């Protein structure tokens with residue numbers, strides 16, 4: 505499986521293009537801006553994007569959605585508990601960000617345990633609330649896309665309305681750290697990591 509990371513937008517949220525070795529059908533996760541750069545990469549790789557999946561509804565992860573959706577015609581998926589964020593520019597904080605208010609309706613509402621399957625690629629939805637109520641991580645092969653739930657050496661902020669520190673700690677410890685040590689971690693901001701490295705070095709995990 506191929507994972508291409510494109511830090512996008514002024515907040516450098518990681519957009520990921522994911523596609524299997526033997527296919528050009530792929531998914532886009534969190535197109536947070538710089539849609540031109542993301543589209544250029546999709547063209548370069550000759551990818552046929554089948555889904556756009558959001559780890560959560562914050563403005564810095566959704567600012568490129570409209571353009572990517574127009575270009576790919578792919579349906580947009582988000583956890584059902586973050587739908588309200590996607591639809592409300594004040595709630596998703598975009599109204600206070602440089603890109604201005606963004607309000608979008610999703611096509612697919614996800615729940616914990618859902619699987620998005622594309623040929624050999626299977627993305628399992630793991631509900632990891634705390635940063636937002638409907639935050640998800642995606643388990644694809646030996647990779648975990650953790651959004652703003654888990655970063656290399658840190659965790660997401662919980663000072664937003666409806667955020668919960670207890671919930672994010674529970675998500676990290678009981679939903680993510682249960683995966684094997686060699687599982688690769690691809691966060692919503694910053695560099696990649698592994699479950700082993702986070703267990704050893706992340707102060708919120710130990």
Ligand SMILES: [Zn+2]
Nearest residue numbers: 560562635652
């Ligand atoms: Zn966020």
Ligand SMILES: [Zn+2]
Nearest residue numbers: 517564652692
């Ligand atoms: Zn973010």
